[in-house]
Amino acid sequence: MANRQLLLDRSGMVLLYIFLGTLRESGAGQIRYLVPEETEKGFFVGNISKDLGLEPRELAERGVRIVSRGKTQLFALNPRSGSLITAGRIDREELCEAVSSCFLNMEILVEDTLKIYGVEVEIMDINDNAPSFQEEEVEIKVSEHTTLGSRFPLPNARDPDVGMNSLQRYQLNPNSYFSLQVRDRTDGAKNPELVLEGSLDRETQATHHLLLTALDGGDPIRQGTVSVRVVVLDVNDHIPKFTQSTYEVSVPENLNSGTRVLTVNATDPDEGINGQVVYSFRNVESKASKIFQLNSLSGDVLIEGSLDFEKYRLYEMEIQAQDGGGLSTTAKMLVTVVDVNDNAPEITITSSTNSVLENSPPGTVIALLNVQDQDSGENGQVSCFIPNNLPFKLEKTYGNYYKLITNRALDREQVQSYDITLTATDQGSPPLSTETLILLNVADDNDNPPTFTDSSYSAYILENNPRGASFFSVTALDQDSKENAQVTYSLAEDTLQGAPLSSYISINSDTGILYALCSFDYEQFHELQLWVTAHDSGNPPLSSNVSLSIFVLDQNDNVPEILYPALPMDGSTGVELASRSAEPGYLVTKVVAVDRDSGQNAWLSYRLLKASEPGLFAVGLHTGEVR
């Protein structure tokens, strides 16, 4: 019945629109009537004669008739009462389907005046259709243990009426397993769904009979039903169950490949294949999949690669246990990697100098360095030190940076270079350490003057020496290095007996060898005092001087000279007088002689060479007294 109406409705609609079109063109005044659908033939629609301004009898006399077009035979004129009546049953749904307002238009011709009147009849809906389902019964299969809240679609009902007369709501017979929920579709239709409210157990109740009722809002309400049979499917009842929901393990990072980390265990009391559990990783990040291997049958988790705490500290994995029936569950697996002190500290010399000037003030920076340890916690806590017998110290700047600085002035003349061993040690157990060597040269500063080997010098030279003879040398040493230690010698300017000293003595500026420029005469002078200066070549140069005493040594180069008695100029012999009565020992005279030399060379002795009367006179050997 419903199907047939639907087909007819299609053509009815088309016709209706044509009618509406013609009316609009004629622009004639409209007569409106309202008639409910589904009335008996001859139902009064409207008093047409009155509305046309005629007596009822005039309808026939003046040839008033409905211009018959298509559907208009639904209506007829009653010439006795002068009214418009229905010509048969009118089905609104057939004419207008789901359109909410259903209008029919016709024209009435008054033949004698050839006047046309438009009449519009609105067909009112009555609740003549009940909601209906296409099927009488539907079957829905639901697995036992389906989770509560799961939804299952139910069939839709249809009601061709409009407005309140059309489908308004659904009802489900009350039961403890299912409830009804209706979803509104965007096109206004309603989709009923079954919602699982109570746990199903096939063993308790294998089928559930439900009744879905669709209701409209007419007066009286009409309804249609469909019975719903819910079949509970038997399933692999038991999901494998892990012994723990989370498996947690801490492993040291240096585990060997192939070591078992833990074993997961899921049990399934089902029999046969439904109870056989297979393990697999689920949603495992690639970093973890390279490291861990899961034995699908034993549940053993092995290390396959190598762990590195410094890269990853925590692996989180999901392990699935699935039985042969396809039921599965998951458990979490957390592997915490524990740091092992496997990284020695690293020392990075950020900048350093290989030479520092002696006498630099304490605090002069030798190197800037950074220490690091990849491990964490105590294993990564690094302290840095140097031997404490060195004139250096380490000062922490910020973070892991250290400054190596001098803690006192250095003296190159004491230590020319240092090998500084830097040691960085972590706090691990056992601790690991790293050493780095810094070689530091101490650069020379001209801080030492040349020093003569003696505090003063005495030199001796025999008189009558050959000119240009070297007779002495002085040496000054300088503890500095290179040009700071290069010594040149010179003599301080002075004069000796009116002549410059440089005319007597010269010094080789490189060797410190002294030369006599003239032949010395002891009798002229026998001692020289001079200053020798030693300079180094530093900038500025340093110097020191030393006194040098030169002693001229006597040579027996002068004959004694008899001063008395003076030899007479006339060639005769000198005369000394002595009395005849002179006793033996009487001092006759004294020979006086001098020698310009000195010492033994001037030590005179006297002898008689010739005497006329030997034995009468004697001369004192040392006194020169003649007696």
Ligand SMILES: *[C@@H]1O[C@H](CO)[C@@H](O)[C@H](O)[C@H]1NC(C)=O
């Ligand atoms: C798994 O756990 C069950 C129950 O605790 C136990 O009976 C079984 O021996 C375990 N299997 C393994 C491999 O540890």
Ligand SMILES: *[C@@H]1O[C@H](CO)[C@@H](O)[C@H](O)[C@H]1NC(C)=O
């Ligand atoms: C050398 O010594 C003298 C005497 O002590 C001193 O007067 C002089 O300045 C010194 N000369 C140098 C260059 O040291």
